[in-house]
Amino acid sequence: MSEAQNKALAQRIVDEILNQHDLSVINEIFSPDFRSNGRHIGREGFKHAVAGWVNSFPDFRLTVGPLIAERDLVGFFYTARGTHQRKFMGIAPTGRQVEWTGANFWRIEGGRVVEAWLTTDRQAILHQIQEPRGTG
Secondary structure, X not given: OOHHHHXXXXXXXXXXXXXXXXXXXXXXXXEEEEEEOOEEOXXXXXXXHHHHHHHHOOOOEEEEOOOEEEOOEEEXXXXXXXXXXXXXXXXXXXXXXXXXXXXXXXXXXXXXEEEEEEEEOHHHHHHXXXXXXXXX
């Protein structure tokens, strides 16, 4: 696939899977042997991960910077926003709006996503949803 086609596939991940929460698209564009951050998680593992974010932050949405492509890799930086409506990392829902940043890099072979390197500033999320501690 061309770099332009790979960028279009990465945009589908953002638009359809991450922002519209349509997990069925994962079966179409992800390899059954998908690896994330060096670990084999397959399609089902990726579905489970996205579902976890959407469960905790039902209005979860990403805004991405420019898609950058070279050969079989596509990457972008993003800002995500959502409302903490259900438990996240053991913390009960707070109803707080949170915002965090991260970067995603996808490797594409034969029209399917085969590997990803994903970073998320979870510390920023935890800082925003945890109750302030008293000083004394």
